[in-house]
Amino acid sequence: MATTTVTDDSFQADVLDSDKPVLVDFWAEWCGPCKMIAPALEEISEELGDKVTIAKMDIMENTETPGKMGVQSIPLLVLFKNGEAVSQKLGAAPKGQLKEWIESEL
Template identity: 70%
Template sequence: MATVNVTDESWKSDVLESDKPVLVDFWADWCGPCKMIAPALEEISDELGEKVTIAKMDIMANTGVPTEMGVQGIPFLVLFKDGKPAAHLQGARPKSQLKQWLEGEL
């Protein structure tokens, strides 16, 4: 499973109406820590893809949802369950920590 790119337009169908949990990575192209965790999120998507969808939202191309969500710093990860934010994590972490946190929240 590869990560899914989400836009303001696809937010409702891709995240809020998903039949499984969705981890949204709010990121931007100019964000070094965002680029650091991207490969880890791809690997986690491959490993946990049956249980959770890993989605990415570029906050520069999509301003509506990040504004509504109050995203102030990136990378900002939000886990949605049943269309509602269930947990969040701000800042870059090693893959092992990201995966452990996500598995603990699923």
């Protein structure tokens, strides 16, 4: 299961109304650290796909949701459960650390 792309229009349905936890990666094309963690997030999505949905939101194409969430720096990973942001992690990290953080929050 690969990562999902979410937009301002789909955020409510894909993230807030999801019946399982959703990790949203707020990123942008020009962001080097965002590109560094993208392959790790793809792999984590394959490994934990039944427990969590990993979604990506391009903050340059979608400005409404990041604005509401107060996203100021990227990459910003925000974990949502039952429509609530329950945890977040700012900046790039190795795959092992990312996976450990996600699993500890599920």
